Amino acid sequence: MGNADSPPPGAAPDWTIPQDWASYTAQDHALWDHMFARQAAMLPTRVVPAFMEGLNVLRMSKPGIPDFDELNERLSQATGWQVVAVPGLVPDEIFFEHLANRRFVAGRFIRTPAQLDYLQEPDIFHDVFGHVPLLAHPVFADYMQAYGEGGLRAARLGMIEALARLYWYTVEFGLIRDGGDLKLYGAGIVSSYSESLFALDDPSPHRIGFDLERVMRSRYRIDDYQQNYFVIDSFDELLKQTRDADLGPIYERVRGRQPIDVGTLLPTDIVIHAGTQGRARSMAH
Template sequence: MELLLERDTIAPAAASGGERGDWTIDQQWDRYTAQEHLVWKTLYERQASMLAGRACDAFLAGMRALSIGSSGIPDFRRLSELLIRQTGWQVVAVPGLVPDEVFFEHLAKRQFPAGQFIRKPEQLDYLQEPDVFHDVFGHVPLLTNPVIADYLQAYGVAALQAKERGVLALLARVYWYTIEFGLVEQKDGLRLYGAGIVSSYAESLFALDSASPNRIRFRLPRVMQTDYRIDDFQETYFVIRDLDELLALAHTDFAPLYAQVRGLEALQPRAVLPDDVLLNAGTGTYHRARI
């Protein structure tokens, strides 16, 4: 399985701040080795072969629109040219995880910071920080969707404000349970849209097929109160009715919610509340077996 660190952790490679003041660097696409392109090809073919009928329609449409394929690591310049025409977004290269405010400032400007490096062949199923495969394969296809494009920009603006107010942890949970590990309902069943799931072979199976996790209807205050796992599969997945539900979040006044949730005790990832709408009451067997 693929593990990702929390957003506020800075990788050693990013400690210098990048080549420019905004922490961006040149992707240097022509310097990728044949082995690095082969790692991309291996990861791509493994994921693409099993996402039909699992990933949401918008994600699959984004893959087609950007012509992301198995031939090798995509060139950010070409991706940005296509994205600018569709939703005004760009992909900018960064050397690793960057400080919160830098990440959010880029989102607020419709720039998605993507790791420039790719994992080693022995790291196909385990990685502590997001690489180019997670960021580009997992995140970028949905940036072609106007709803996600607007939601992610609005999130960047809201996160900068939340950091100033000292409540960023509450909003970070929203990002985690939507953009990273969200599920969405379609007419033909539950589908994946979170990048942390669609870029991980094992979690793509676990999130939809396993009886172990809870699958609970998304409610914003509930999600803001709920801790999450960074070391394993999620114990709970929150399900939105459609992607337009995220657009409503983009226009939400968070200040009253911060006041409502800030003083409450954080809920454990596996918690189920009496007023939760349970689509699946998880058995919890997977995580109990790992204790």
């Protein structure tokens, strides 16, 4: 999501651009393959099973950066979604409009080897490896469309910030119960080798049961690993809570209250793991 008003030169009015797959270099493809192999080796025991199923259904283990035309044939068959290339972050309403119409916007550039473990602006590895496998899961695919529709309403009500927090703590950095275990599903985690370890294993972060209103009030970090992770019970429950809830009254309650700082636990939280917050404290010093 971003805020500039008009599309850059070469982009269509909806901010899409050709992927121009032929322009990727051998080094670009090699970097994708390196990151893919690293994540594919460590994720099977950590990620929600639907993610690995999505990689298989979409045949994403084929070497090299995926060609969106080929990827979209399989994705469209699975859930009616498509991936469209954009030049970078797009304005909020354009982003929501694409999601509401089952189009996922993805940056076409790939990070440099120096940015292997962290970059602030999402690249094609984050967007495609991180997000697209779950778009092959029918319930998660419906959640993403419902989120886009909700975003268009939130824009009219001046509540985009609250809805952005929901996206951050579910689609980007969400955890899910899988039997007695916690598993990863957020794209910001699954596309990051180091955060895939941190989010489940490290004693620092709080892991808190998902509550829609609580999440909409919760600030987040963009400069380091998260201090809180919110845990959903299932994609069905996530879709039900967000699609069936009357968000109008929730927005009004959120609008009138202070945001909750990162790293804070509330007496009303369902605390799955109370973190030490050790990493955040050491970073602050």
